[in-house]
Amino acid sequence: MIPVCDVQSRRLDAGFKLTKVGVTKVKKPVRVKRNGTVNLINETLTCSIDIFVDLPSQQKGSHLSRNLEIIREIVDDSVRNPVKGVEALAVIMCRQLMEKHEYANYGEVLITADYFREAATPNCRSTLEFYKLIGKASGERDQGIRKTVGVEVIGMTACPCAMETVTDNLRREGRYQNCDVPTMSHNQRNVCTVLLEVDEGIEIEANDLIDLVEESFSSPTYEILKRDDEAAVVMNAHSNPKFVEDVVRDVLRKIVQRYKQLPDNSILTVRSESEESIHKHNAFAERHTTMGDLRK
């Protein structure tokens, strides 16, 4: 029997089923232990969590506090048993959703987290760089869970078109002499996002995705750059001019090469957005596809 105040469990006659019901923007600190080692700087990630189930047409409401209990238990448990990553955390929560919401047939968990990693400048000084991790899990009851490993990386692009036009202008004016040296161009902050959705059992390391992306910019960016490093970053970026299209395609190419074993049904989104220095708006490129299509 439903307790008098379990309004959520009331029966509806002419209801509609709902695709996703839950809570969003739950902030939590989670202990993470990648590859067996706890890194003192990265061991606690500050996460923002969205967590949902579907709702059948005959039931008035979803029991939202159960979602918070799931989060609470898993986050507490992470203090003693650090999770392997935010996508692993999402998978555990997604499985719990089916246990706690007996009426639900679908569960979904989305986690984003601030993340830091050691890096080295062109002249080998160490810096600590900032990233976003994205982990997602979703699935229908008894159908297995699909998980998404995602990263958001800030880098730099220098425009190949402006560089060629400038070179061409200088050449016509007789002012361009050294074919080895790139000319000036506009360059800017670029945000590149990769989301890779795979079957639950497949392991993808977020750090590998960050590596792939950083190698696909005109240049990575760094927290501390003394003069020689600053010049090296500028030289590298201009020796390697890229459109947003180039960034996306280079990431795609590296993913095809790196993940040869990944099943054809893996789903990939690669997105590059440049905060154009010469415009007030952004430039944008994206590919959304399956690994199968990408290999064709």
Add this chain to the structure above:
Amino acid sequence: MIPVCDVQSRRLDAGFKLTKVGVTKVKKPVRVKRNGTVNLINETLTCSIDIFVDLPSQQKGSHLSRNLEIIREIVDDSVRNPVKGVEALAVIMCRQLMEKHEYANYGEVLITADYFREAATPNCRSTLEFYKLIGKASGERDQGIRKTVGVEVIGMTACPCAMETVTDNLRREGRYQNCDVPTMSHNQRNVCTVLLEVDEGIEIEANDLIDLVEESFSSPTYEILKRDDEAAVVMNAHSNPKFVEDVVRDVLRKIVQRYKQLPDNSILTVRSESEESIHKHNAFAERHTTMGDLRK
């Protein structure tokens, strides 16, 4: 022949095609004239525009400045010939994309705009309320354009579960006497979004969607409320307690009733997010479906 600096038109051998390439966050003022009348307050909408085409695998870059030219021409033209709405504007731009980007096979335009409308409080004082309009158009070359009419509306929900538990507690303590008067509950700001995607030729009036949504909250919210109106809004909201699930289902029900002629392939998203007064996180419900499925 490609001009020496038309880097975008360069041929690629082992490229990947891209799903969407373009510009985002272009801000523009657009003159709008709904139903033959220009409203002095609403005649100029401040829009934020995202505009994309796809890119074939053999071509290095998309000509982004053409997207800006499309925006420029249409916005300029709106001064003399105000458009009917942001979705109509998106459709015009989407068609232009196929003309200007001869290599593209897909175009997409997304527009959001601040919007204001006269409203009346429970005691019939006039107020001016704030909304967001969303207009989208997309389509493959020669396949027709699908457009989306969307609105984002702020309203109020009062929680039915907390109200019943409070009532039950008072009853047990012998402190509840008047069955006609709702007891206290938690209530909060709710943001409800409706997106309706239809074939290009079908007219959906954004104002109708706003009406539907405002009738589905526990109560609409108002800019100016003198004491009697404030009490009336509070009374109405508590006489009409709603979960986020209820808001979504009421909007779905009204849309099924209102748009009987809408083809089954029309695609509907209804979303309600409550900024819970008793929590630091939000409650969320969504249905994403076709009109065909919804009528089953």
Add this chain to the structure above:
Amino acid sequence: MIPVCDVQSRRLDAGFKLTKVGVTKVKKPVRVKRNGTVNLINETLTCSIDIFVDLPSQQKGSHLSRNLEIIREIVDDSVRNPVKGVEALAVIMCRQLMEKHEYANYGEVLITADYFREAATPNCRSTLEFYKLIGKASGERDQGIRKTVGVEVIGMTACPCAMETVTDNLRREGRYQNCDVPTMSHNQRNVCTVLLEVDEGIEIEANDLIDLVEESFSSPTYEILKRDDEAAVVMNAHSNPKFVEDVVRDVLRKIVQRYKQLPDNSILTVRSESEESIHKHNAFAERHTTMGDLRK
């Protein structure tokens, strides 16, 4: 006698006075008519308004709905009598605050608005550019009102330090030949804000401040740039490399020259923030001072 429900007017025995009480983020469309002409594109500005009075220690609450009534009346009136600018609007509202809140001794109004203006690219193509206007008014009862005219402008900076280091490196390697041609550097989007607080009667034209700022960047930025214009913007920016410090100082210099008559008690804030292309963080410079101090 206070009506039974005028909770705000209740007397307090041991209260504290409050510096500012009011409402924030009120969105309104306002009709503006600069210099006697209504511009079809700019005649309606979408504003966000914050409006406050102080509160004496003996009074429980401020009557917030009166603030909304002030906004409502003035916005309505602007349909027939467009205001001269957002700072003029703030002054009118500030004066009304003293009339409507008889218990208040201080009033403050802050308005921000999206704004668009025609511009011309280096090769004289016309574009429409996006800005933010900021208008503020504040004052004590019977002491006169001070108003602030402010603008937020997006432009571009190219770094002089990286450019010199690159040049120096090339020279040492024997690869630098043409002393007339600037070498590459990092460049990025820069947001420059100017706030000028003056006595109510003094007229400052926001468009003049926008002009001053755009001339102080390495280059202004533009909505539409065809190839020749893009190259010209890049060349100009690199011929004119600037730190954030240089942008602020150039704006200061132009303001001193332009506003020779401005009283010494005028208060000026100039701020420049660069979204560094080589870093994930921003560079920042600011001067906050009086015109008197600035002239010393």
Add this chain to the structure above:
Amino acid sequence: MIPVCDVQSRRLDAGFKLTKVGVTKVKKPVRVKRNGTVNLINETLTCSIDIFVDLPSQQKGSHLSRNLEIIREIVDDSVRNPVKGVEALAVIMCRQLMEKHEYANYGEVLITADYFREAATPNCRSTLEFYKLIGKASGERDQGIRKTVGVEVIGMTACPCAMETVTDNLRREGRYQNCDVPTMSHNQRNVCTVLLEVDEGIEIEANDLIDLVEESFSSPTYEILKRDDEAAVVMNAHSNPKFVEDVVRDVLRKIVQRYKQLPDNSILTVRSESEESIHKHNAFAERHTTMGDLRK
């Protein structure tokens, strides 16, 4: 002698001095150890850091990379020697600024951090709640450092005015019977910020400020609320209705009582902003004053 590329150190003839030059939005993880204990959940705070010095009129630029070196060293050091709080961290950085920038006469550091704390619901279930910490330090060379301890706390307010008007209406209609039971009102999420600036040597515990603020809302808010707890929160909030003005005054009162020894020159800002459930805009109250003035 200045190295050829030390553009920042160049002399200027007709420069202007600058109030603040530095970097903003530097993201860093910092190890914190309050009161001698490291809390596994809270030991690493994700911080956003702004760090500035002034710049004399004769010097072209500030050496921004030195600011990043300061951050780097102190954050690295925190792994072995956790800092006591974000304000303590700001003080250490502020002192370093004067050492590293020999030309500067003023330094300023602002740090904000996500923060979590255990709490107990009315029925004593444990939850983990989310807050923002704010730490600031600033000072002129050899003049001592002033530091700011700040917190941002989310809670709940129920409106006393709407409650009385509703009660009054019900009474007039003969529908109100039980004088002990509060009637319905509108209630909403409220964000309260406290900033307390003191001399460097004075210790203020951020957790105490959070306690003060949570006791000043109509009710604190909680991550997990089962039905009985939800009803208790709603009952408590309505038994304790508060305007934004009341929240600010209650915090002021508690601070005067709690910090009797605090010098008169301590500077206090208390701010409460309610995301009104019955409006689309917010209600706001603030007091900015010294402890001396507050005690009068």
